[in-house]
Amino acid sequence: MASTTEIGAAFAGATVVPHYRTLQINATRINATIEAACTWGNTPDGGMNRLAANEDDKRVRAWFIEETAKCGCTHKVDEMGNIFAIRPGENNTLPPIGIGSHLDTQPTGGKYDGILGVVSGMEVLRTIHENDITTYAPLAIVNWTNEEGARFPPAMLCSGVWGGAFTTEYAHSRSDASGITLRDELEAIGYLGHTPCSYEANPLSAHFEVHIEQGPILDAAESAAAVVQGVQSIRWYKVNVTGREAHTGTTPMDRRSDALLGAAEMIVATNDIVTKDSGLAARGGRATIAVINSLPQSINTIAGKLELGLDIRAPSDADVATIEQLCRRRFATISEKHGLTLNVDNFWVSPALSFDPRMVDCVRHSAQEIGCTMELVSGAGHDSVYTARKVPTAMIFVRCRDGVSHNPAEYSRPEE
Amino acid sequence: MASTTEIGAAFAGATVVPHYRTLQINATRINATIEAACTWGNTPDGGMNRLAANEDDKRVRAWFIEETAKCGCTHKVDEMGNIFAIRPGENNTLPPIGIGSHLDTQPTGGKYDGILGVVSGMEVLRTIHENDITTYAPLAIVNWTNEEGARFPPAMLCSGVWGGAFTTEYAHSRSDASGITLRDELEAIGYLGHTPCSYEANPLSAHFEVHIEQGPILDAAESAAAVVQGVQSIRWYKVNVTGREAHTGTTPMDRRSDALLGAAEMIVATNDIVTKDSGLAARGGRATIAVINSLPQSINTIAGKLELGLDIRAPSDADVATIEQLCRRRFATISEKHGLTLNVDNFWVSPALSFDPRMVDCVRHSAQEIGCTMELVSGAGHDSVYTARKVPTAMIFVRCRDGVSHNPAEYSRPEE
Incomplete structure (x- = not known):
């Protein structure tokens, strides 16, 4: 200074x-x-x-x-x-x-x-x-x-x-x-x-x-x-989700570990967290997923590997921390439901x-x-x-x- | 023959x-x-x-x-x-x-x-x-x-x-x-x-x-x-969704046309259609999205362009047609909600x-x-x-x- x-x-x-x-x-x-x-x-x-x-x-x-x-x-x-x-x-x-x-x-x-x-x-x-x-x-x-x-x-x-x-x-x-x-x-x-x-x-x-x-x-x-x-306040995260590749035509719906389906639920959950909590919304909380990479990108093979980029913001550091916690919790629940493994890496923090x-x-x-x-x-x-x-x-x-x-x-x- | x-x-x-x-x-x-x-x-x-x-x-x-x-x-x-x-x-x-x-x-x-x-x-x-x-x-x-x-x-x-x-x-x-x-x-x-x-x-x-x-x-x-x-019976589709690129940090949650959020809701809806309808599920209906491409893939720019690959199957042609109709209807509703434009192209049919x-x-x-x-x-x-x-x-x-x-x-x- x-x-x-x-x-x-x-x-x-x-x-x-x-x-x-x-x-x-x-x-x-x-x-x-x-x-x-x-x-x-x-x-x-x-x-x-x-x-x-x-x-x-x-x-x-x-x-x-x-x-x-x-x-x-x-x-x-x-x-x-x-x-x-x-x-x-x-x-x-x-x-x-x-x-x-x-x-x-x-x-x-x-x-x-x-x-x-x-x-x-x-x-x-x-x-x-x-x-x-x-x-x-x-x-x-x-x-x-x-x-x-x-x-x-x-x-x-x-x-x-x-x-x-x-x-x-x-x-x-x-x-x-x-x-x-x-x-x-x-x-x-x-x-x-x-x-x-x-x-x-x-x-x-x-x-x-x-x-x-x-x-x-x-x-x-x-x-x-x-x-x-x-x-x-801003924080950025890399979210990795691993499921199991399998044939779309032969794998019953209830026997899948579909990483893209899990990721889609995480994207919807992220939006819900900041739009459905009246306090966070009123205080200007924002959370967005705008980067997605899926593998193997074959129309008849269920996605096995997903990477998401998550951006969380709010005027206060405390609200960003709250949104992060809620995201982590929801992501873990979704991963468990679909038999996915999850890794969340907070690679950038700007208070x-x-x-x-x-x-x-x-x-x-x-x-x-x-x-x-x-x-x-x-x-x-x-x-x-x-x-x-x-x-x-x-x-x-x-x-x-x-x-x-x-x-x-x-x-x-x-x-x- | x-x-x-x-x-x-x-x-x-x-x-x-x-x-x-x-x-x-x-x-x-x-x-x-x-x-x-x-x-x-x-x-x-x-x-x-x-x-x-x-x-x-x-x-x-x-x-x-x-x-x-x-x-x-x-x-x-x-x-x-x-x-x-x-x-x-x-x-x-x-x-x-x-x-x-x-x-x-x-x-x-x-x-x-x-x-x-x-x-x-x-x-x-x-x-x-x-x-x-x-x-x-x-x-x-x-x-x-x-x-x-x-x-x-x-x-x-x-x-x-x-x-x-x-x-x-x-x-x-x-x-x-x-x-x-x-x-x-x-x-x-x-x-x-x-x-x-x-x-x-x-x-x-x-x-x-x-x-x-x-x-x-x-x-x-x-x-x-x-x-x-x-x-x-099998049918494949290319689904294109167009929203509006905007800054993740400055664009209020209720003023977005987030193509990736819309696509995520479509992925979840596709899964729901075949798993929550007991008739379709019992008759072996399957619907999967395993291909996703999002642009511009920048963590602080809301996704504006999405492409999905949809795979629908069932033992009967009639059930595939029903799943397609339900997907088209849900996709349209989701697109309208988020102000997205939608195009669904059925590029392959195998009866x-x-x-x-x-x-x-x-x-x-x-x-x-x-x-x-x-x-x-x-x-x-x-x-x-x-x-x-x-x-x-x-x-x-x-x-x-x-x-x-x-x-x-x-x-x-x-x-x-």
Whole structure:
């Protein structure tokens, strides 16, 4: 965590230059920049498929460096491929104030998730630059690598290394479905940098992140933006179920150990646990199974081996623990009923998080000036979860149509 | 269908040579031959993985030709790679009496399913040959290509072409998961023969098939073998479900179109339909989903696209139709509840079949001589389903341990 003195010093510059308040970003330009950032990896349905460290990610990184260089930025690329585009300030002994998010997407992603956050930082940079302002502390626009974790699980991997949640070695060794490691792919696209990936070696003074809400609350309330108070608790699990392969045509229904039938009952049970318990539902508990792999995948052989990916979330750690317990209990009962063996591995934990009160207050004042008074807890994890471990962090949510994200139909109105 | 005169003529030879009845097969040799046939494609768990027209299938085919040649057989390979090992009789103007099954296996298959049928034919051939007997009609031991359909769906593809159920062009064009066609693979392994694949061009007089029961009835009754009266009705379906990809962490539980949750409810409903209706259950109705493919397979993106493989069976066509109707109705209700779009494609139909009464009677007499009086309807499809369209056909079921098949643990005792 940066010391209070450091933060105070970094912010001091802003408060003594009142004309900062009159600066306006250029809404047309920000939307054009989003389109430009989506030149690589866009899909015919209007969405994005730009998995971390692939060829399209390489191209958008080159564009990001070229564009930010036009505003006087120099660049640091760290060992995880995180890019820091740094514009000097008056006092360059201070760590930069960061504005960051990610340019990678889900395989069926949209044009806003992550991209809007980086582009917003670029717009702030351009507005400051064209008004010929020198900030007190330097400014860093950050592109964090592999936030989605869609190619190299888990999510927020490289902000996680910077924030001390994972070691560089662990993150380098994460591999995609074809067995290629993140380190090898970063090297292949030319973004295996030399700057050590850590707050201590390459500090920021603070981290701001603009992100689409990815939920329907702002859209329903017809509010353009919201202050984010924190991020909900998240845990991920790998669930393995083993039954017995047998012929579908000859094996009586009551003599089967059908792993897919068991898994199907677990999926239904998982949904029931959070929708049929009025307390958990009201407190925002969520549980989803979205990954399933079944073997041997032959229409006339009963499935013998199943793997599921389970995602549990709630604003409180206690509710996540309760949902986990209920899932474990129901899964065990289902397995026993069908003669299946079960293994549940909780491979990732991200506890509930409250952002720095002073930073949240800073966002709150700005939001109120444009008439936005809503405050939310984020349902999704973000790079800010890990920067918050080291530096004062805050987030701003922008309304997105129908609350849709991780989908090509993801959309935020230009006026927002 | 072969004419009665032809069949009468083909059988005539047997009935006038009474000492045939005293012939005994060699149980030790038949078991050694099964082991030899499993030299290629066996797995460390004691099972088999020999998909149709792969390199292991090529090797076992060469062995089959070499071994049957030792008993005076010549060979015909047809356009679908079916191999007819023909030992001449007294009257070679008659079509051969066929004994056949298949040497391909499931990816998680055992050493008996199909293999036992071909090896039993080889043992009959060897016994006749070593006793220096010339049968009246010629004898053909047949290895049918791709019976399992595990690599090139549907099942029983090449006996199906011979029996007129599919065209050669259709069967040649069937492709595996990597897009390679059966025709190309047959050519690659050297078994794309020149004999036209049809009963008309390359007839048999009759078809016998020995097969493991693949069910637990004989094992429970401690009976070594059973007469097979016919084969139950089978239909296969591809079920496609489309929902909406969305973020697992931000999308409220009541605002989702979760295709995997819908599919899970369909899997549970399919099982309920045949297990909770006492009439269907008592009459042997079976319905199984053993194939599932979900997209985009990201732990924090709700599944948007699902494909299921549904297998419905019952001794009667009417019960299969009823199960199909109930599934369609339940699937539609589930889809509506979750806002999913649904498509159900019934891509294969194999109606209930009764084998030729005279052939069944012939097997019945032999079975009774060794004290086996059980009679069964086959739950699985077999090559005999399609030979029965053209020539008198009968099957013999052999007990298998615990009724297990399509599993490495598949086992029949040597004494059976």
